[in-house]
Amino acid sequence: MADASFDVVVIGGGHQGLIAANYMIRNGYTVGLFEQRRELGGGGCTESRPISGFIGNPCAHVAGLWASPVNQDFKLHERGLNYIFPRVHASMVYPDERCIVSCRSYEWDKETGMVVPLEDVVEKNIKEVERISPRDADALARWQSEGKIWEWGFAAQGVLWSPPALPGEVDLVEALIQNPNSGIDRRHQFMTATEYVCDLFESDELRAHSLRILDSVGIYPDEPAPLPVMLSNVPMQVIGFGGAVYEGGTHNAIHAFQRALAEGLAKMALRAAADSGLDTVGFTGGVAFNELMTRKIREVVESEGLRFLRHRQVPPGDGGVSLGQAVVAALASS
Ligand SMILES: Cc1cc2nc3c(=O)[nH]c(=O)nc-3n(C[C@H](O)[C@H](O)[C@H](O)COP(=O)(O)OP(=O)(O)OC[C@H]3O[C@@H](n4cnc5c(N)ncnc54)[C@H](O)[C@@H]3O)c2cc1C
Numbered sequence: 001m002a003d004a005s006f007d008v009v010v011i012g013g014g015h016q017g018l019i020a021a022n023y024m025i026r027n028g029y030t031v032g033l034f035e036q037r038r039e040l041g042g043g044g045c046t047e048s049r050p051i052s053g054f055i056g057n058p059c060a061h062v063a064g065l066w067a068s069p070v071n072q073d074f075k076l077h078e079r080g081l082n083y084i085f086p087r088v089h090a091s092m093v094y095p096d097e098r099c100i101v102s103c104r105s106y107e108w109d110k111e112t113g114m115v116v117p118l119e120d121v122v123e124k125n126i127k128e129v130e131r132i133s134p135r136d137a138d139a140l141a142r143w144q145s146e147g148k149i150w151e152w153g154f155a156a157q158g159v160l161w162s163p164p165a166l167p168g169e170v171d172l173v174e175a176l177i178q179n180p181n182s183g184i185d186r187r188h189q190f191m192t193a194t195e196y197v198c199d200l201f202e203s204d205e206l207r208a209h210s211l212r213i214l215d216s217v218g219i220y221p222d223e224p225a226p227l228p229v230m231l232s233n234v235p236m237q238v239i240g241f242g243g244a245v246y247e248g249g250t251h252n253a254i255h256a257f258q259r260a261l262a263e264g265l266a267k268m269a270l271r272a273a274a275d276s277g278l279d280t281v282g283f284t285g286g287v288a289f290n291e292l293m294t295r296k297i298r299e300v301v302e303s304e305g306l307r308f309l310r311h312r313q314v315p316p317g318d319g320g321v322s323l324g325q326a327v328v329a330a331l332a333s334s
Helices: 015-026 119-132 134-145 148-160 172-178 186-190 193-200 204-215 227-233 251-276 291-303 318-333
Strands: 008-011 031-034 088-093 099-103 106-108 115-117 244-246 280-282 307-309
Touching: 008 015, 015 031, 015 251, 088 204, 099 119, 099 204, 119 134, 119 204, 134 148, 148 172, 148 227, 172 186, 172 227, 186 193, 186 227, 193 204, 204 227, 244 251, 251 280, 251 291, 291 307
Parallel strands: 008 031, 280 307
Antiparallel strands: 088 099, 106 115
16 A cells, blocks of 8 residues: 555545545546445444344434435436435424324426425415414414525535635535625624524424524534524425435435446546456455445446456455565465
8 A cells, every 4th residue: 555646635534525435436536535434434334223123323314415416426316316205294293292293395307406496385384483482473474475494495505515715716605694684693603502493483392492403403402503503494494305314224315325436437447458458357355345346346347348357366465465475475485
């Protein structure tokens, strides 16, 4: 490894590292991705938990990832990643036994990434709020009819899923803050989560519902929270716009990223083979223990008519290195 050279080194094979490596490879860079654990995926891995006989995810279990362009950029649905969008989206039961239930208010097209709002469900969700607080329902209905909730939400999503705006580029949330007609109060950007939901809603019930929604994305009541996170989570979620879950578990997202990565690596190797006039591609090193990547690389290489070599008798990682050292030592001493 000491003599290997890369255009880019990515430290950590969590989902962010995998996504970054995928984009780099796609743009023609030679990438070294280093993960300290045996398994790629970081907080997206599935582990035995909470008790033996069960598996669960330690961190990312709610999938906001469906809204990311990474789905379409790497056709993740063709690589085994599917989302489940539950019909009931969020709910809360109050001590007086009243409750609020929001249903999912959108459809998502996995091919294009386009979102289609289901206006009748939005209306139903606002009616649900009306049972608890007519004034909060009025505010939601007004923002909704003026198109503000979608405008805030899509601006927030644009900021959350994109690199920071460069000088001269427009930051969509900043543009809303600067626009006196956007309905965003400039003070919102400096508020704690509690102050924000109190400013938005009149009833304790809606405020509690919103704080619980924020809590589920790691924003706690007394924390000043990034405005895009609050914009995309509070009014949006109350009208039923939010997360999904990963079909089969979060590790399926990680596996899809690995398949995309393996395909990128295979294409890189195919380019190198074509440049050198070779008809054989091999896969070695510790990462070749990864069955999923080995299978995908083999599939791509063989589909192009080249021969694929993999380890059979000698392990690809340190075991192979040790054997090589023993052979060299034996030859040197003979
Ligand atoms: C309790 C909890 C609940 C969460 N719930 C959700 C949720 O429901 N939905 C959601 O979308 N997100 C959730 N998150 C956030 C999500 O888990 C993280 O945003 C995501 O895991 C971050 O990905 P990452 O690749 O940046 O980092 P990680 O997933 O943390 O991966 C980092 C990787 O880098 C490796 N590494 C670190 N140092 C080195 C080194 N020096 N050399 C080599 N490798 C190294 C680690 O082993 C690890 O594999 C939750 C987080 C927590 C803690």
